[in-house]
Amino acid sequence: MNNAEQIKETIARIFPDVETVICYQQGFDGLHATPYFISIPEQVNKLIWNPLCAQNLTSYLPSIKKKVGIVVKGCDSRTIIQYLQEGLIDRAKVVIIGVPCTGVISVKKVLREIGHQPVVDVVFDDNGNIVVKTQKGEKRLAIADVCPDKCTTCQYPTPLVYDHLIGEPIASNKPKEDVYKDIREFDAKTLEEKRAYWEKEFERCIRCYACRNACPMCICQDSCIAETREPHWISQRLSLQEKFMFHMIHAAHLAGRCVECGECERVCPMDIPVAKLKKKINAEMKELFNYETGVNPDDKPPMYTFNVDEAKIKEHKL
Amino acid sequence: MSGVAGKELRIVGFLCNWCSYGGADTAGVARFKQPTDLRIIRVPCSGRVDPLFVVKALLTGADGVLVSGCHPRDCHYTDGNFYARRRLEMLKRLLPFIGIDEKRFHYTWVSASEGQKWQQVVTDFTNQVHKLGPMHAKKESEG
Amino acid sequence: MSDTGYLPKEKIKDFLKELAKDAVVYAPCLEGDIVLFRPFSEERTLCLDRPANTPPKSVIYPQSETLFAFQYKKAPEDHQKMSVELKADIGVPNMVIFGARPCDAKGFRIYDRVFIETNTPDPYYRKRRENTLIVTLSCAAPSPGCFCVAVGGGPAHKEGSDVMMTELEGGYVIEPVTEKGRAILGKHVIEDGKPYLKDAQHVQAKAHDEVRNPFAPDELPKISQSLFNFDGFWEQVVGKCVSCGACTYLCPTCYCFNITDEQGIGSGERVRSWDACMFFHFTLEASGHNPRPTKFQRFKNRVGHKFIYYPEKYEGVIACCGCGRCIRYCPVNVDISEIVNYLKDTHQELHWASSRKEGTQPTVGSTKDE
Ligand code: SF4
Ligand code: SF4
Ligand code: SF4
Numbered sequence: 001m002n003n004a005e006q007i008k009e010t011i012a013r014i015f016p017d018v019e020t021v022i023c024y025q026q027g028f029d030g031l032h033a034t035p036y037f038i039s040i041p042e043q044v045n046k047l048i049w050n051p052l053c054a055q056n057l058t059s060y061l062p063s064i065k066k067k068v069g070i071v072v073k074g075c076d077s078r079t080i081i082q083y084l085q086e087g088l089i090d091r092a093k094v095v096i097i098g099v100p101c102t103g104v105i106s107v108k109k110v111l112r113e114i115g116h117q118p119v120v121d122v123v124f125d126d127n128g129n130i131v132v133k134t135q136k137g138e139k140r141l142a143i144a145d146v147c148p149d150k151c152t153t154c155q156y157p158t159p160l161v162y163d164h165l166i167g168e169p170i171a172s173n174k175p176k177e178d179v180y181k182d183i184r185e186f187d188a189k190t191l192e193e194k195r196a197y198w199e200k201e202f203e204r205c206i207r208c209y210a211c212r213n214a215c216p217m218c219i220c221q222d223s224c225i226a227e228t229r230e231p232h233w234i235s236q237r238l239s240l241q242e243k244f245m246f247h248m249i250h251a252a253h254l255a256g257r258c259v260e261c262g263e264c265e266r267v268c269p270m271d272i273p274v275a276k277l278k279k280k281i282n283a284e285m286k287e288l289f290n291y292e293t294g295v296n297p298d299d300k301p302p303m304y305t306f307n308v309d310e311a312k313i314k315e316h317k318l
Numbered sequence: 319m320s321g322v323a324g325k326e327l328r329i330v331g332f333l334c335n336w337c338s339y340g341g342a343d344t345a346g347v348a349r350f351k352q353p354t355d356l357r358i359i360r361v362p363c364s365g366r367v368d369p370l371f372v373v374k375a376l377l378t379g380a381d382g383v384l385v386s387g388c389h390p391r392d393c394h395y396t397d398g399n400f401y402a403r404r405r406l407e408m409l410k411r412l413l414p415f416i417g418i419d420e421k422r423f424h425y426t427w428v429s430a431s432e433g434q435k436w437q438q439v440v441t442d443f444t445n446q447v448h449k450l451g452p453m454h455a456k457k458e459s460e461g
Numbered sequence: 462m463s464d465t466g467y468l469p470k471e472k473i474k475d476f477l478k479e480l481a482k483d484a485v486v487y488a489p490c491l492e493g494d495i496v497l498f499r500p501f502s503e504e505r506t507l508c509l510d511r512p513a514n515t516p517p518k519s520v521i522y523p524q525s526e527t528l529f530a531f532q533y534k535k536a537p538e539d540h541q542k543m544s545v546e547l548k549a550d551i552g553v554p555n556m557v558i559f560g561a562r563p564c565d566a567k568g569f570r571i572y573d574r575v576f577i578e579t580n581t582p583d584p585y586y587r588k589r590r591e592n593t594l595i596v597t598l599s600c601a602a603p604s605p606g607c608f609c610v611a612v613g614g615g616p617a618h619k620e621g622s623d624v625m626m627t628e629l630e631g632g633y634v635i636e637p638v639t640e641k642g643r644a645i646l647g648k649h650v651i652e653d654g655k656p657y658l659k660d661a662q663h664v665q666a667k668a669h670d671e672v673r674n675p676f677a678p679d680e681l682p683k684i685s686q687s688l689f690n691f692d693g694f695w696e697q698v699v700g701k702c703v704s705c706g707a708c709t710y711l712c713p714t715c716y717c718f719n720i721t722d723e724q725g726i727g728s729g730e731r732v733r734s735w736d737a738c739m740f741f742h743f744t745l746e747a748s749g750h751n752p753r754p755t756k757f758q759r760f761k762n763r764v765g766h767k768f769i770y771y772p773e774k775y776e777g778v779i780a781c782c783g784c785g786r787c788i789r790y791c792p793v794n795v796d797i798s799e800i801v802n803y804l805k806d807t808h809q810e811l812h813w814a815s816s817r818k819e820g821t822q823p824t825v826g827s828t829k830d831e
């Protein structure tokens with residue numbers, strides 16, 4: 001029995017203990033998966049499970065009051081753990097169906113490969129490829145070549161927390177030292193290069209706030225200081241300065257909280273690499289406090305606590 | 319870019335009410351000579367300083383930002399500066415990533431009696447910022 | 462002079478340069494992997510093979526613009542007395558939007574009714590609109606998600622354009638739509654297009670047949686009021702929406718704005734900027750009360766405005782041009798055409814209502830592909 005069938009069966013079993021189950025169904029075309037809220041077991045026949053199911057569904061959890069079931073991948077499970085650290089959800093009200101994951105697909109990368117053609121059909125073969133048919137022909141792409149960046153260094157393919165596990169656990173085969181390699185490489189650039197890089201990227205930002213709203217750890221949402229007039233952090237002008245400020249707000253508020261799910265980057269219609277800023281802070285949290293987000297429910301986010309004597313923070317000399 | 323000799327730069331200081339603001343006062347009362355670029359904003363505690371205050375100042379025209387609170391263990395509210403230390407250290411490490419020289423930002427601890435130390439901090443930090451020159455020189459700033 | 466022109470592909474840059482002599486030319490340019498309207502220059506890479514990620518709406522209707530600047534002045538004789546000085550400047554250069562798609566151009570017609578064809582025209586919008594020439598490229602094939610033919614448009618629909626170009630293998634056939642557009646035919650690089658006109662019409666017709674019509678066989682979708690006003694429907698269909706601004710900001714027909722005073726010390730600016738009905742703050746009142754506190758209500762407004770309120774006010778015109786951007790770029794794949802389809806189907810209405818009676822929640826899409 002394949003994973004999709006097992007997930008369906010598990011979902012059927014957890015009703016009526018849960019009122020809703022959050023999983024995936026096909027989106028507007030074969031290349032897109034979309035969240036699917038099931039409220040009666042019969043609905044599971046529309047469920048899909050394949051590497052296009054990339055979205056981190058856990059973002060919906062804090063706003064749902066009833067008991068809910070949810071399908072999570074390894075990376076998604078880190079969000080749940082982070083929620084538990086911060087007391088944002090009640091564990092007793094979530095039934096977690098964990099699915100070990102071999103990597104998902106970045107739709108943006110596939111679209112680039114197929115020249116942004118409308119897709120006619122999408123199938124997966126048994127050798128780890130996605131085959132995309134368009135009017136102009138067929139393209140076979142190795143999933144590993146079109147996965148989001150996070151998958152290339154994934155340390156936790158098997159969910160770290162679950163009630164039901166689908167299939168067998170998978171161990172990561174990606175070297176741990178590589179997780180922040182991209183950050184170190186970027187850090188090595190000159191200040192001017194880095195400044196120019198961000199100015200070019202942020203200039204495109206239209207402040208649609210999709211990155212913020214899709215972010216599972218951005219929990220203020222409606223009262224986000226990027227939009228409030230009181231306090232008035234940023235104006236309605238469209239200058240680079242306001243855009244820069246908005247992204248610094250998102251990054252600072254995610255310090256030691258970002259679970260590196262990459263949603264912010266996945267959803268950005270302007271293709272801005274916004275997860276990078278938060279990943280940088282995570283790299284520093286690891287270095288300073290040996291803290292990693294979303295791996296242990298008993299941890300405390302580093303900005304929520306302190307040590308009287310900080311082993312790694314030295315006084316700065318002038 | 320070389321410092322602008324004789325020309326004031328814009329440096330913002332966030333000082334906690336109980337120690338560093340007192341320290342600055344002590345320095346003033348004792349008439350210690352200090353550079354005049356610093357504009358002080360008094361805050362209840364260094365724990366009140368959101369790292370984003372610093373970012374906002376740097377993005378909107380400040381050439382340097384200084385944060386100063388009570389020495390660790392001396393915070394009037396017991397642990398405000400312990401939290402501040404973590405946040406400000408995070409910021410210090412983030413700034414270069416977005417292309418802002420971390421030398422434009424400094425955080426330190428000065429008590430109410432340390433007038434002399436305050437003088438030193440202000441002088442040294444001002445010199446450091448002058449060495450870097452104005453932050454927005456190349457860009458039209460919004461004022 | 463013939464009524465039809467022809468622009469050989471290799472002359473396209475010369476053509477843009479010629480246009481740029483007396484206007485700022487905005488053209489779809491490749492940036493990284495996305496396509497944006499940018500003031501065209503030699504260094505940029507023109508990209509005409511797919512619609513731009515953002516419509517060209519910001520050229521005529523900027524995301525943020527200063528309506529006027531103000532300055533407080535103290536009277537020299539009495540410092541208690543203050544006066545305010547205002548300065549407004551609607552200086553707008555001549556502009557060309559090159560390579561808009563028919564849906565993008567039609568979008569400006571949606572705005573015209575609101576900003577120009579009213580008793581109190583908006584001088585800022587009008588000035589820009591009047592100073593802009595819109596040179597549209599007809600679509601040779603549909604893009605993912607688009608459905609223009611279902612909402613009164615089409616891949617070669619001319620409404621809103623000054624010139625319509627149609628791509629053939631070696632060049633573009635140029636059909637002027639307005640008087641303003643005719644001037645194009647006089648440009649140096651434009652050749653006689655009459656021999657190619659038939660081919661162009663063939664391309665246009667073929668494209669028209671390829672665009673999906675989610676509302677078929679209806680002429681235009683008609684929405685069932687009772688289902689529209691049933692909250693349970695909205696809760697179910699937009700439960701996944703994250704209430705961001707992607708759909709509205711990328712929409713060529715969304716025009717809601719906010720006006721704020723951005724204060725400095727003793728001076729400031731009154732700024733008009735895009736707003737979006739999907740944002741919580743859109744309807745937040747000064748008292749703190751918000752009549753649309755949930756995303757369901759906000760989404761309902763988005764659909765209502767496009768498919769009910771606007772048509773009621775403007776002779777049945779639907780304020781959606783079917784460009785498909787909100788579908789393509791939605792973080793969670795909310796599909797407005799799917800939702801409107803539910804809303805127009807009375808059979809669905811019974812279905813939703815009966816599932817409500819049984820105490821179960823209705824099954825989204827249950828009549829689809831079954
Ligand atoms: S999603 Fe992209 S365009 Fe939208 S606010 Fe975030 S960074 Fe800006
Ligand atoms: S900031 Fe981005 S990567 Fe981090 S938790 Fe939020 S959406 Fe995920
Ligand atoms: S429909 Fe999609 S793009 Fe629009 S607000 Fe909802 S999540 Fe954002």
Ligand code: SF4
Nearest residue numbers: 712781782784785787
């Ligand atoms: S509502 Fe969607 S499809 Fe219709 S015009 Fe707007 S963005 Fe395009």
Ligand code: FES
Nearest residue numbers: 334363364387388
């Ligand atoms: S009161 Fe001075 S740092 Fe807290």
